[in-house]
Amino acid sequence: MLVIVAYLLVILIWSTTPLALQASQEGIGFFMAAMLRMTVSAMLSLPLVWIMGQRLERSRQAINSYVGGTIGIYGAMMAVYWGAHYIPSGLISVLYGLSPMLSGAIAWVWLKERELTPARVFALLVALAGLGLVVAARLDLDEQSWRGIVGTLVSVFCFALSAVWVKRSNAGLHPMVQTSGSLLLSSVLYVLSIPFFGLVWPDPWPTRGLLSLGYLTVFGSLLGFVLYFLVLRHYSAARVTMITLIAPVLAVLWGHLLNDETLQLATLQGAGLLLLALALYQWPQRLDRLLHHGLLAPQRWRARKKA
Helix, strand or coil: CHHHHHHHHHHHHHHHHHHHHHHHCCCCHHHHHHHHHHHHHHHHHHHHHHHCCCCCCCCHHHHHHHHHHHHHHHHHHHHHHHHCCCCCHHHHHHHHHHHHHHHHHHHHHHCCCCCCCHHHHHHHHHHHHHHHHHHHHCCCCCCCHHHHHHHHHHHHHHHHHHHHHHHHHCCCCCHHHHHHHHHHHHHHHHHHCHHHHCCCCCCCCCHHHHHHHHHHHHHHHHHHHHHHHHHHHHCCHHHHCCHHHHHHHHHHHHHHHHHCCCCCHHHHHHHHHHHHHHHHHHCCHHHHHHHHHHHHHHHHHHHHHHC
16 A cells, blocks of 8 residues: 555656756756755755664665666756756656656566566557657747757656666665665766856745755655655566656646646647556556457468368
8 A cells, every 4th residue: 555655646746846847947057956956855865764764775786776776866867957948847747658668678678577568568559659649739849849858858768777777786775775875876976067067056046946946855856766766666667667657647737737838639638548558558458368369360260271
């Protein structure tokens, strides 16, 4: 029950982060917003590790797991923060719906996970069609929008790779320890990146940007990653990244209600296909049986004809 609640909370939190992510950059730019979010989250995580009676593991396996988490916290976040300047928040979350396909493919090769049955492959194709509808509906953007799309796609790849990497490490770390270790390692990389991107201190700091940064620090990073790593311990990498198929539906809605982003018919149709894909992916048994019998039908017909 706890894992199910954590799964639902991650969906809720991550459906709101693209909107907050854009707002947090007001007056400070993408790098400063990302660095402050992750470094402050890292500092807050240390006393929580102690309060929970845990300690940061320093074994080779644990460090490998931290590196996997860092790919998602540094690599994915840097790319999506940069891209968020060029495209609407809803589109960011929608593009993240590609994560299950990427993580499923990576896990198929790297972890030998065999969750991608014919029915689930079909479900992911339906999801891709839904994503295509939503993207097509929102491409009334300027000529710079390709930057946001490319940045977000790079982020999606890093996110999928991170999930599989942590799963493969199999370090058995407490979610809080995994979160803290990954945040700390990511913070080191952010600090080392300062000479390349510089720091911008606004005067005064925009209230909306400051509140968004606080929300992302506490909920989007600290709580969100703890819940995410908790879910990752119990579910396969492909199933965990299914979160990114549900979150876009809510994210488009939040963008419409809170940021006056246009809600078009094609967007709603695409969201409907995403929900259908989710249902097919989660309950593939009947469709697998239908596909199995359908694929075997020509062979059976030929066998009867020869007989």
